[in-house]
Amino acid sequence: MRRWIKFVGLAFTTLTGLACLVIVAMLAIILGNIAINGWSILSWEFISGKPRAGMTEGGIFPAIFGTVVLVLLMTLAVIPLGVAAAIYLHEYARQGSKLVHVVRLALANLAGVPAIVFGLFGLGFFIKFVGAGMDHAFFGGALAFGQPGILWAALTLAVLTLPTVVVATEEALRAVPLSYREVAYAAGATRWQVVRHVVLPQSVAGILTGTILAVSRGAGEVAPIMFTGAAYYLPYLPKKLNDQFMELGYHIYVMTTQSPDVEATKPILYATVFVLLVLTFALNFLAVLIRSRIRRRLRTA
């Protein structure tokens, strides 16, 4: 009997360990496969060149450029809003109030809305409603903002990443000891001054980390930008906010599904996937690096 219990225990423990191993292996296989196949194709011409011959040759510079600009615009839009909402939730609102509850619920639900629904929302709200409204008001009805463009795609992604940014920011705010706030209040600080002079300076690194992580998630999303601004192929780079743009993730999707000859584009595809992964992971590693730095500093302080 005792033996049997021991055996079941061992089996159970092994099973859980095995599950971890499988997950690690899955990640390793994907990353390994893409790194091996992608790395060999990578070259400076590929990164800096334009697509040629129906995208079966040449480089992906316009897609890299579009991705970077898109992510920057999205970050610019989401940080002020996300940080403000987190400050509201953590520093201003009375904890346990109805409004706080509703806001948290909204955030949790926002985080669960499928990416493709954000795409529909971007099309219905930003393009057909806001954009068309702007055209009507400022451009005499001529088509300017009432069509897909990089601004609308970035804003759509900003809404998508908003909950992650808020959650990450709140976590950073929570790490600031309550006693620091009390010291400031006792020294005659107003609520805003406590935020401005104590809370934000102490949490800015944490906010940065969380935001970069959130942004890196948004950077790879394709579904929300398919109808809001991403284009199959463009011979030029986006110059205005209402220009369409090429984007790495969308480029991968297009080449995988619409390419006349998948085998011919396969090497290029792998290299593109590799570049996208490197970009998102570079952001991730940057965030993790900052975070571990802060943790170490807090531990020694």
Add this chain to the structure above:
Amino acid sequence: MDRPPNERLLLKGKRRIIETLLETAVRSSAFVVIGALVLIFVFVAKEALPLFTSADVHKEVTLWTMVRPQENGEFVWQPVSEKPKYSILPLAVGTLKVTLVALLIAIPLAILAAIFTSEFAPQLLRELIKPVVELLAGIPSVVIGFFALMVVATWLQDAFGFVFRLNAITAGIGLSLAVIPIVYTVAEDALSAVPQAFRDASTALGANQWQTAWRVVLPAAMPGVFAACVLGFGRAFGETMIVLLASGNAAMMSFDPRESFRSFSATIAAELGEVVYGSPHYHVLFFIGAFLFVITFFLNLAGHWYVDRLRARLEGKLKA
């Protein structure tokens, strides 16, 4: 030395304008968050509305014709044809098929891994597994879809000789990769939230580590583990790019996981680009979007309700 009363100094004067402005901005951001969720629903539902109200749309499609058998008893999704057909049943079957496969893979893996991390793993290993899951969550879904299409599909076909290279098993495996992180994270949070006192008490009664994990910690964390499954379901249900790439995109009314299929989300992604603005097809696609929103909304509500229950339960037990 007697100081004069300084009433004037104590009472509120004018506040600085910038401060007031910034405070107003902070406070309104809370409403923007709520507003975002409301706007998403309103603007998706708005474009779906004509399906219920417009006579023009009704000439081609109604809610009823989307679910009832078509002539000769078929269920066909063929919106771009001489006579458009809009049966959403093949899409529903496809979505459920792939979601099921993904959950069957992801839930056991993620929950077992969560148990390992919170109960058995030494500190060092724990610090290793969490970043791995974070990295997995960081892989864009289009990359996972690409991998499923290019690599997994070939492997599976070579191994099992599938007739359809792209099918619900291929897509389900890819989809599980997107689901594992969320299930793992929520489940691991729930397990770690179980107070150490529970484990100590169990050990004091002579239980060993796995008995404690299985009979004490897991039951105590059950609402959270359940929440993890519900949230994982929501994630799988709405995921687009993986399914779009690896499903074969054939709207077939087949429950066989070895056959190609098409999901709700992938249908929107594949067809909205080409659709005529304001056509019945356009409204039907938005209707599907609104449907996805509503389903995932309630799944999320349910998930967070379970998380709250877990918290209440653990706190209640601690006090008792």
Add this chain to the structure above:
Amino acid sequence: MSTILEVRNFSAWYGHYSALSDITLEVLDHEILGIIGPAGCGKTTFLRSLNRLNDLVPDFRVEGSIGFWGVDIYRQDVDLAALRRKLGMVFAVPVPLPGTILENLRLGSRLNNRKADAGALVEKTLRAAYLWDEVKDRLHQSAFALSGGQQQRLCLARTLMLEPDVLLLDEPCSGLDPISTAKIEEALVELKRELTIILVTNNVMQASRVADRTAFFLQGRVVEFGLTQQIFVNPKEKETYEYVSGRFG
């Protein structure tokens, strides 16, 4: 001497828990008022009611009035920031903010958008806190590098930089070594010339050493309040006697 603070029938609650009931006492200008009492009797609550810092606690509620120079500080239109600058507070645990010693001292001027205070004021307050000799060469070093006792004196100096009328001290010497304690006590006696001090202390002897008058708190009430001499030598109440003679509980 004139009355600077006048507490009338003051009661306070945390939710339904009554932390202070019906406190009535007045504080004179330029005195050191000692507040003693066993743990949990409401000393900190009382102190944090005087600068309304407990307004930050979600379910905190008060009744009665506290007059500061004749103004009821619980009036709706009181500027809390101004009030808290007038009644500076030092906490039981030293809380230096991350940053240099100088940055810590200039917290108040940063908050009020004043020009950084003149070096003269910095030196004056550091001397008043008996810290000048120890830190004068390292004003630009991190405040965390100071010892616990030095940190607490820095916190005292930081509060003095606000030039308050009243100094609220919540067990400022708990956890400090005898030498640091002696330095702070010396500082307080000196400071009495410039301002009024309310000193909450767990250390009965400390009250007997520095306080002019002493109030003995028990379970949220003032049991006895009078000249320190009288409280310690000739207490009227049995509980006071038991507490000050160390026979309590």
